[in-house]
Amino acid sequence: MQTLTVELEDRSYPINIGEGLLGQHSLLQAAVPARDILLVSNTTVAPLYAPAVKSALADRRVVEVILPDGEQYKSLATAARVFDVLVANRFGRDALVLALGGGVVGDLAGFVAACYQRGIDYVQVPTTLLSQVDSSVGGKTAVNHPGGKNLIGAFYQPREVLTDTDVLKSLPERELQAGLAEIIKYGMICDSAFFIWLEHNMAALRALDATALALAIHRSCQVKAQIVGRDEREQGERALLNLGHTFGHAIEAATGYVEWLHGEAVGVGLLIAARMSERVGGMPADDVARVEALLKLAGLRTAAPKIGAAKAAGYLSIDKKVKSGRVRLVLMKGLGQAYLSGDYPDAALQETLRESFGA
Amino acid sequence: MQTLTVELEDRSYPINIGEGLLGQHSLLQAAVPARDILLVSNTTVAPLYAPAVKSALADRRVVEVILPDGEQYKSLATAARVFDVLVANRFGRDALVLALGGGVVGDLAGFVAACYQRGIDYVQVPTTLLSQVDSSVGGKTAVNHPGGKNLIGAFYQPREVLTDTDVLKSLPERELQAGLAEIIKYGMICDSAFFIWLEHNMAALRALDATALALAIHRSCQVKAQIVGRDEREQGERALLNLGHTFGHAIEAATGYVEWLHGEAVGVGLLIAARMSERVGGMPADDVARVEALLKLAGLRTAAPKIGAAKAAGYLSIDKKVKSGRVRLVLMKGLGQAYLSGDYPDAALQETLRESFGA
Numbered sequence: 001m002q003t004l005t006v007e008l009e010d011r012s013y014p015i016n017i018g019e020g021l022l023g024q025h026s027l028l029q030a031a032v033p034a035r036d037i038l039l040v041s042n043t044t045v046a047p048l049y050a051p052a053v054k055s056a057l058a059d060r061r062v063v064e065v066i067l068p069d070g071e072q073y074k075s076l077a078t079a080a081r082v083f084d085v086l087v088a089n090r091f092g093r094d095a096l097v098l099a100l101g102g103g104v105v106g107d108l109a110g111f112v113a114a115c116y117q118r119g120i121d122y123v124q125v126p127t128t129l130l131s132q133v134d135s136s137v138g139g140k141t142a143v144n145h146p147g148g149k150n151l152i153g154a155f156y157q158p159r160e161v162l163t164d165t166d167v168l169k170s171l172p173e174r175e176l177q178a179g180l181a182e183i184i185k186y187g188m189i190c191d192s193a194f195f196i197w198l199e200h201n202m203a204a205l206r207a208l209d210a211t212a213l214a215l216a217i218h219r220s221c222q223v224k225a226q227i228v229g230r231d232e233r234e235q236g237e238r239a240l241l242n243l244g245h246t247f248g249h250a251i252e253a254a255t256g257y258v259e260w261l262h263g264e265a266v267g268v269g270l271l272i273a274a275r276m277s278e279r280v281g282g283m284p285a286d287d288v289a290r291v292e293a294l295l296k297l298a299g300l301r302t303a304a305p306k307i308g309a310a311k312a313a314g315y316l317s318i319d320k321k322v323k324s325g326r327v328r329l330v331l332m333k334g335l336g337q338a339y340l341s342g343d344y345p346d347a348a349l350q351e352t353l354r355e356s357f358g359a
Numbered sequence: 360m361q362t363l364t365v366e367l368e369d370r371s372y373p374i375n376i377g378e379g380l381l382g383q384h385s386l387l388q389a390a391v392p393a394r395d396i397l398l399v400s401n402t403t404v405a406p407l408y409a410p411a412v413k414s415a416l417a418d419r420r421v422v423e424v425i426l427p428d429g430e431q432y433k434s435l436a437t438a439a440r441v442f443d444v445l446v447a448n449r450f451g452r453d454a455l456v457l458a459l460g461g462g463v464v465g466d467l468a469g470f471v472a473a474c475y476q477r478g479i480d481y482v483q484v485p486t487t488l489l490s491q492v493d494s495s496v497g498g499k500t501a502v503n504h505p506g507g508k509n510l511i512g513a514f515y516q517p518r519e520v521l522t523d524t525d526v527l528k529s530l531p532e533r534e535l536q537a538g539l540a541e542i543i544k545y546g547m548i549c550d551s552a553f554f555i556w557l558e559h560n561m562a563a564l565r566a567l568d569a570t571a572l573a574l575a576i577h578r579s580c581q582v583k584a585q586i587v588g589r590d591e592r593e594q595g596e597r598a599l600l601n602l603g604h605t606f607g608h609a610i611e612a613a614t615g616y617v618e619w620l621h622g623e624a625v626g627v628g629l630l631i632a633a634r635m636s637e638r639v640g641g642m643p644a645d646d647v648a649r650v651e652a653l654l655k656l657a658g659l660r661t662a663a664p665k666i667g668a669a670k671a672a673g674y675l676s677i678d679k680k681v682k683s684g685r686v687r688l689v690l691m692k693g694l695g696q697a698y699l700s701g702d703y704p705d706a707a708l709q710e711t712l713r714e715s716f717g718a
Contacts, residue, residue, distance in 0.1 A: 076442070080435055087506035090676060115474070118501065118512045119592070142477065147446035153477045154513060233478070317449060 002218055006137065007229040011157040015137060015221050019210060021164040022049060022125070028056035031123050031160045034096035037062045038086060040109035041100040042069040045127050048170055049100060053125070063089050067105065071257045074104045074144050076152055082112045096121040096159075102128035102175075103135035103262065107150070110141030114156035124161045128171060129179025130263045132163045133186075133220035138228040138241075144257065148315070149249050155233050163221075165213050173206075173299070178263025180205060180298040181244075183216050185270060186223040188291065189240050192336030194219055199290070202297040240338045243330040244269030247304075247356070250315035254307040267300035272356045273330060279348040281331040281339070290335065309353035361577055365496065366588040370516040374496060374580050378569060380523040381408055381484070387415040390482050390519045393455035396421045397445060399468035400459040401428040404486050407529055408459060412484070422448050426464065430616045433463045433503050435511060441471045455480040455518075461487035461534075462494035462621065466509070469500030473515035483520045487530060488538025489622045491522045492545075492579035497587040497600075503616065507674070508608050514592050522580075524572050532565075532658070537622025539564060539657040540603075542575050544629060545582040547650065548599050551695030553578055558649070561656040599697045602689040603628030606663075606715070609674035613666040626659035631715045636691040638707040639700075646694045668712035 001018030021027055037060050041050055046066045054062055065085050067073050086095070099109035099122060106124050113122035126136035142153025168176065180202070187195030197215075198205075204212040224241060231238040248269030251260055274291045277283035295302050304312075316327045328342040329349075360377030380386055396419050400409055405425045413421055424444050426432050445454070458468035458481060465483050472481035485495035501512025527535065539561070546554030556574075557564075563571040583600060590597040607628030610619055633650045636642035654661050663671075675686045687701040688708075 076435070076439055083435070083504060083511055084506075087504050087510060115511050115513060117510060118499065118514055140477065145442060145446050147443075151446060151476060152442055152474050154474060155477055 002214065004218065004222055004225060006157070006225040008157060008232055011139075013158055013160050015161040015163060015225070017132075017163045017214060017217055017221070018165065019214075020166050021162050022052045022167070025056040027162065028053060031162055032057060032060070032096055032098060034094060034121060035060055036089070036091050036095035038082070038089075038091060038095060038097045039064045039100060040067070040082060040097060040105055040112070041065075042067045042105055044069040045101045045105070049125075049127060049167065053098070053100060063091075067108070071104055071144070071252075071262070074108050074142075076143050076145070079108060079112050079115075079143050082108070083116060086112070086116050091116075091120075093117045093120055096123065098123050098125065100125045100127065101131075102126065103131045106131050106135050107140070107142050107153070110139070110156055110158065111143055111153050114141050114154035119156065121159045122156075124158045126161065126163055127167045128175050129168055129217075130175070130182055132165075132217050133179060134182045134224065136161050136163070137221050137224045139232065148253060149257070163217060165210060165217065168208060168213065174261060174264075176206065177299045178261040178267075181263040181267035181270065181295070181300055183220050184291075184294055184298065185241075185243050185266065186220045188270060188274075188332060188335055189223070189243050189338040190336055191219070191223060192334075194223075195290075195294070195335050199294055199297070202294065206299065236340070239328070239340050240330055243332075243338050244273050246316055246327065246329060247272040247312075250312045251304055251307075253315045254311060255305060260305075264301055267295050267298070268302060268304050268356075271295060271302055272304065272352060274332065275355065276329065276344075276349065276352040277332040279352060280344045281333050281341075283332045283334050287332075287335045304356045306358035309350060309357050309359060312353050312357040313350075361573065363577065363581055363584060365516070365584040367516060367591055370498075370591075372516060372518050372520070374520040374522060374584070376491075376522045376573060376576055376580070377524065378573075379525050380521050381411045381526070384415040386521065387412060390521055391416060391419070391455055391457060393453060393480060394419055395448070395450050395454035397441070397448075397450060397454060397456045398423045398459060399426070399441060399456060399464055399471070400424075401426045401464055403428040404460045404464070408484075408486060408526065412457070412459060422450075426467070428463075430463055430503070430611075430621070433467050433501075435502050435504070438467060438471050438474075438502050441467070442475060445471070445475050450475075450479075452476045452479055455482065457482050457484065459484045459486065460490075461485065462490045465490050465494050466499070466501050466512070469498070469515055469517065470502055470512050473500050473513035478515065480518045481515075483517045485520065485522055486526045487534050488527055488576075489534070489541055491524075491576050492538060493541045493583065495520045495522070496580050496583045498591065507612060508616070522576060524569060524576065527567060527572065533620060533623075535565065536658045537620040537626075540622040540626035540629065540654070540659055542579050543650075543653055543657065544600075544602050544625065545579045547629060547633075547691060547694055548582065548602050548697040549695055550578070550582060551693075553582075554649075554653070554694050558653055558656070561653065565658065595699070598687070598699050599689055602691075602697050603632050605675055605686065605688060606631040606671075609671045610663055610666075612674045613670060614664060619664075623660055626654050626657070627661060627663050627715075630654060630661055631663065631711060632689060633691065634714065635688065635703075635708065635711040638711060639703045640690040640692050640698070642691045642693050646691075649694065663715045665717035668709060668716050668718060671712050671716040672709075
C-alpha cells in the first residue's frame with residue numbers, strides 16, 4: 001500500500017492506494033471512526049463491494065442508501081432523498097458518510113456530507129479508475145443542474161480516501177478508458193515525462209497490469225494533490241485541472257449526460273484544447289498529434305459530436321470558469337505546460353469550435 | 360455609522376451599523392462590487408426597501424427573486440427555485456447574491472450563495488432586529504428539513520453586512536421583541552454588565568430609541584463576532600451562541616414553525632436553560648428570576664407550549680448538538696457565565712422538561 005497526503009492544514013488527509021484494501025478490515029475500521037455510518041453506493045457497485053465494507057464495519061450502525069446508477073441521478077432531488085435518510089435515522093454531527101462508488105456517488109455523497117448539519121465527515125472509496133485519479137481527490141463535491149454540470153456544490157474535503165486497485169478488475173472497459181483520459185490530462189498539464197511514460201505503458205494499463213496501474217494512479221493523485229494543496233478553492237492554479245473539461249462539459253450537456261461518459265468527453269475535450277492551444281498558445285503541431293495518438297492508444301474517441309459550433313459556444317458560456325462574461329480556457333504552450341487564459345482571439349475559438357463541432 | 364470586523368483571516372468582513380444606510384448609494388455600490396446581482400427578498404420586505412437598493416445599483420444587472428414570507432419557505436425546494444433563477448440568467452462565479460430581508464431570506468440566500476458554483480459572494484442587508492444581531496453575522500447558512508431546523512446548510516461568510524437601524528421603524532412589534540430575545544442571550548452568555556444595561560434600557564429599546572438600539576446591536580454583533588472569530592465552525596465555544604436554542608427549536612418544531620417566531624421560542628428557551636442551569640450548573644435562583652423578568656420587560660412570552668416532556672425530548676435528540684447520542688446543552692453557572700455540557704443527570708433534564716412542557 002502506498003499513502004500520499006493532500007496537504008491542506010487542518011483539512012489534510014491521506015489517500016491510500018493498493019491491491020485488496022477492501023479486504024483489510026482493520027484498514028476500513030480505522031478510516032471510518034464513527035458509530036453511525038451512511039453507506040452511499042449504487043445498484044451496480046453495491047452488490048459487488050458493499051458486503052465487504054459492511055462485514056468490516058459489523059460493530060457499527062450502518063445505514064445504506066443505494067442509488068440508481070447514472071449521471072442523471074447526480075441531482076439535487078437525489079441529494080434530498082439522502083438528506084431524508086440521514087434525518088429519518090436521526091444521524092447527528094458525529095455521523096459519517098461513506099461513499100462507495102464512482103464519481104457520481106462520490107460527488108453527491110460528498111455534497112450531502114458537506115451540507116448535512118453544515119458538514120459531517122465523509123470517506124471516499126472510489127470504485128472506478130476515473131474517480132480514483134480525479135473526483136475522489138481534492139474535495140470538489142457537487143450535483144448537476146439541468147442547465148449545467150456541477151453547478152450546485154461545495155469545496156469539502158474527505159477525511160480519507162481508500163483506493164483499492166483490485167476493484168478495477170470488475171470495471172467495464174469503457175469506464176477504464178474514461179479514467180485513462182483523466183490520467184493523460186495530468187501529463188498534459190504539468191508532467192511531460194509522465195506523458196511519455198503513458199505513451200510507452202498504455203497497453204499495460206489497459207491490460208490491468210497492477211504495477212503500471214498503481215504507478216499511474218499514484219502519480220495522478222500526486223499531481224492533483226500538489227495543485228489542490230496550493231489552491232484549494234480554485235482561485236487560480238487549480239483551474240488547470242479543468243484542462244479539456246470546458247469543451248468536455250459542452251459535449252456532455254449537449255448529449256444529455258447519458259450518451260458520453262465524462263472521461264470520454266474529457267478525452268475529446270483534451271484534443272480540442274490542444275487544437276486551440278496550437279492556434280493561440282504556440283503548442284507544436286507534433287504535440288497535438290501525440291495527444292490524438294495517445295487518446296487512440298487508450299481506446300478513446302477523438303471526434304466530438306457534430307452539434308454545431310454555436311450550440312457548443314452556448315454551453316461554454318455557462319461554464320463555471322466564465323469571468324466577467326468571458327470564458328477562461330485552460331491552454332498549453334506545449335505538453336506539460338498548461339496555463340489559464342481569458343485573453344485569446346475570439347476568432348480562434350470560433351474556428352476551433354467549427355473544426356471540432358461542425359459549423 | 361459604526362463598523363466592526365468579523366476577524367476570520369481571508370474570510371474577514373465588516374459589519375456596518377447606522378441610521379439610513381440604505382439611502383446612501385455609494386455605500387451600497389461599494390459593498391456590492393459585482394456586475395451581476397441576484398437580489399433575494401420576500402413579499403413583505405421587497406416593496407419597502409428593494410426600490411432603494413435597485414436605485415443605488417442602477418448601473419448593474421439586478422435580477423430579483425421575491426420569496427413568500429415565512430419560515431416554511433426556508434426549504435430545499437425554495438433553494439432549488441433560486442438556483443434555477445441563477446442558472447436561467449447564466450450567472451457566473453463572479454455574480455453576487457444580495458440578501459435583503461430577515462433571517463429566513465439571509466439564511467436561504469447565503470446557503471444558495473455557498474453552493475452555487477461551489478460558492479459565490481454574498482452580502483447581507485438584514486431588515487429585522489433578530490437578523491441584525493444574530494443570523495446576518497457569523498456565516499451560518501441553512502434551510503430547514505421537515506425533521507428539524509437548519510439541518511441542511513453550510514458555514515459560509517458574507518463579504519459584508521449592512522445594518523440600517525431605520526428599517527426597524529417598519530418592523531411589527533412582535534418581530535422586534537423576537538430580536539430582543541437574542542440580544543438578551545448575549546448578556547446571559549458572557550456579559551452580565553450588558554444584561555444589567557438591558558434591564559435599565561429595555562423600555563428605550565422597545566420605543567426604538569436610536570442611540571439605545573445602535574448600542575445594543577453593536578454590542579450583540581461584537582460578542583458574536585468575537586466568539587465566531589475564535590471558533591468559526593463550532594468545534595467548541597461557538598456552541599455557546601446556541602443558549603436557549605435547543606429548547607427553542609423543540610418549541611418551533613412541535614408547533615410546525617408557524618405559530619412561534621424563532622426569537623419568541625428562543626426567549627422561552629433561555630428561561631428553560633436557566634431553570635436547567637439552576638438544577639445542575641449552580642445558577643442562583645435570583646438570576647433565573649431576573650431572566651424571566653427581563654423577558655417580560657421585553658414583552659416576550661415565558662411559558663412553553665404544553666406539548667409534553669416526551670415529545671420535547673424527541674425534538675432535542677435530532678438537535679445538531681447531539682454528540683455520541685447525547686444532547687449537549689448550553690448551561691450557565693450564573694448570568695454571563697455560559698458553558699457547554701453533555702455531562703448532567705438525565706433526571707434533571709427530565710424534570711426541567713416536565714416543568715416547562717408538561718408531563
